[in-house]
Amino acid sequence: MAPDRLTIVAGMALVSYALRVVPQLLLTGWSFPASWDRYLRLLAYALVAGIVSVALYLTAGNFDAAAAPRRTLALAIAVLVTVKTRSAVTGMLTGTVAVLLLSWYASG
């Protein structure tokens, strides 16, 4: 394992643990304002939506124009199937099969 990645993973572990343990030690009986909860919920949604977009469309920092249409179509299929079936796993699998078929079709 590259040492820099190991250090980063260790840093991630440290900050994640701190966020879990600090309230146990210092904030017993403390309750966060409801508006704070609402902000964190929206922040989590926005961050996940942003990283989904980046993971789908950017390759080495460049917009992957050739793959974008099929990935967009497959993502739409995944979301629609999820909404219809109320199953995220079914949506994910259907979208993945769709993107594979589309990429094989595109590569002839």
Next chain:
Amino acid sequence: MFLSPSFRQGVKAAVPVWIAFIPSSFALGMAAKGYGLTWEEIVLMSALVYAGPAQYAVVEPLAAGKPALQILIATVLMNLRFLPMSAAMAPYFRRVKRTRLLWASHFISASSFVVPYIRFQSEEKNGGKADRAENSEAHLDFFLGVGATAYCVWVAGTALGYWAALKMPSGYEEGLRFILPAYFASVIAMDLREWLAAGVCAVAFLLAIPAAMWNQDWGWMIAAIAVATIGWRIEEWRRTD
């Protein structure tokens, strides 16, 4: 502890959490292979960080060699939700020995928070507030029955997902890359109940690419924070109106 009735009850209550964790951890392992992380890196990350959305958010930047600060800030932002969750649980563990509390805290996650918290609240309705402190050890045992077993499923699922990706023949790289974004988009689609949250997701999704082109390391994150903040202000304004 592992033989205590509360721990066993926690294990039984954790089964739906395991079922939810199997596909997501498996997908994480497969995606990690797709992005070029090693088996050790992703399994160690699952074991030490144990936070699905944060791990998912950093797989690509970590593999691409993005700055450590960007990865750590993304981790903090994605995991800020642990603060209110952990604070809400703290009164139920008030009399637990500090050493137990220190290692048990690692198992706090969104799923392993919801199941025990709902149970403790319903117990409290029946037994009164005195139960909180008196049953601290039993509460922690129940929490560990949920959290520690779900954690094992998460780590094992990640390892198995990576292993499964190794066995895939070439030609499936596009699927490996797609599986995790598809899973998280599907989870968001299932979870969204309000138009405002859906709007925040849609705008953050659309703005992420131009923002990332403007600044490769920070753009998408700054855009997501800005969109969430504006959405939150609109929500607060509607509530007070």
